[in-house]
């Protein structure tokens with residue numbers, strides 16, 4: 167497979183490391199007493215599409231939640247567009263959020279608002295634009311994601327793929343320079359998923375956005391990525407171009423790419439216990455987010 | 458035995474945890490209501506009004522029906538029990554005081570816990586599961602000021618208002634029965650009733666209503682945001698929030714009544 171858009175990548179390896187859209191330094195994260203991310207170091211360059219991959223439980227979602235400021239790390243810094251978000255006050259963080267877009271796995275559109283109102287919500291919060299201008303902006307964003315004319319629909323009236331595209335439209339409402347995607351292909355059929363991949367590449371090409379994608383879809387990862395980061399058991403084990411990752415000698419990476427099951431064997435007793443519903447331990451692991 | 462102790466301990470810790478979180482939620486809601494504008498987190502008037510429609514105006518028919526039934530029931534019981542001593546002519550005293558100080562806030566509180574508390578818990582829990590709450594965060598909208606504060610304000614305004622309405626309807630219904638069975642005019646019943654009521658009684662009822670509203674909104678929000686699992690989790694926290702809210706209302710009613718009359 168060739169990387170079709172390789173010539174459009176607007177950076178070279180000679181770039182200074184300070185020129186980064188995302189810079190993660192020494193990031194450690196815990197849930198209670200258990201550590202889930204270990205000393206992560208990652209630099210993402212401007213206008214780069216970085217795909218974060220890893221097996222189930224490797225820490226992708228947790229890493230993403232830290233990157234978008236939903237979780238505070240136990241140590242380390244996370245610089246987005248030159249600002250360390252772990253140090254920002256609430257009002258500075260608001261300004262920062264305006265420069266960052268997030269498209270969640272299931273879309274996470276507000277079900278009580280129409281698609282257009284969903285897109286206008288960030289504008290309403292962050293700008294003083296009048297209603298007419300916001301309507302125009304919403305229509306423009308919907309056109310970008312090929313959903314022109316769907317503004318008056320309610321989210322419940324959209325298909326899975328349309329929901330995700332609407333979520334992208336909302337994520338780019340404030341013209342962010344940095345866009346995060348959580349599992350864009352999850353739950354989509356291959357054709358719809360390919361269309362979404364195309365959209366991601368197009369956003370980068372047209373708007374020079376830096377895009378960070380978390381996925382376990384190997385095929386789409388290799389198609390869109392400029393570089394790939396591989397997470398394994400909470401550690402970054404590889405950062406490189408798709409070619410470098412494909413040729414990595416690391417056994418676990420090859421296992422992941424070839425969909426070989428994890429070598430840690432399944433404890434049958436533990437499995438049965440979980441099946442029988444005696445899941446006390448699970449309680450503390452399940453996510454309980456405060457509003 | 459050990460398992461039991463552990464279970465109890467776990468529950469205790471959780472209850473304590475939730476109480477702390479409830480306090481934080483209440484404080485935060487008040488903070489955003491008062492100072493939200495300065496922190497670019499305004500509690501929008503429009504969403505408070507929308508919530509007021511849901512929790513108040515849309516509840517008017519059922520609140521009216523319940524209030525009439527309670528007023529009528531109080532009249533029946535008062536006429537009967539006072540009749541045992543031949544003191545039926547004092548029926549309006551018990552009816553008015555019981556209704557205004559006790560039953561209107563209680564019935565409207567329970568109604569609101571069942572109608573609006575459950576709706577709020579379901580809304581917040583569904584939004585949490587669908588990552589809409591996360592999305593609010595990433596857009597830069599504080600979920601407490603966006604979801605909790607408007608509902609809390611709406612309930613704090615509408616529960617006392619509905620309780621006042623229930624007073625009128627309940628007294629009206631009671632008056633119909635009392636005046637016809639004692640052979641006095643409705644006007645006489647009204648004058649008698651106004652005579653025994655003091656502003657303190659009204660305030661007592663209104664104070665309770667405000668307290669109940671706070672309990673309902675905060676309990677619904679705490680439960681809603683603690684959802685785990687999928688759609689069955691939503692059902693669970695919704696039920697839990699109604700049971701907790703009604704229990705809290707009744708216990709708070711007792712404590713409030715005791716403290717306010719001694």
Ligand SMILES: Nc1ncnc2c1ncn2[C@@H]1O[C@H](COP(=O)(O)OP(=O)(O)OP(=O)(O)O)[C@@H](O)[C@H]1O
Pocket residue numbers: 197202220221222223224225226227228229382450451452453454
């Ligand atoms: N809220 C939480 N509390 C405690 N532990 C958690 C929590 N969320 C995740 N974990 C743990 O952190 C580790 C990483 O989880 P994470 O969800 O980030 O993995 P993932 O790479 O996204 O996996 P998947 O591909 O299955 O989504 C796992 O061991 C998981 O059990």
Ligand SMILES: [Mg+2]
Pocket residue numbers: 226227228
């Ligand atoms: Mg995940």
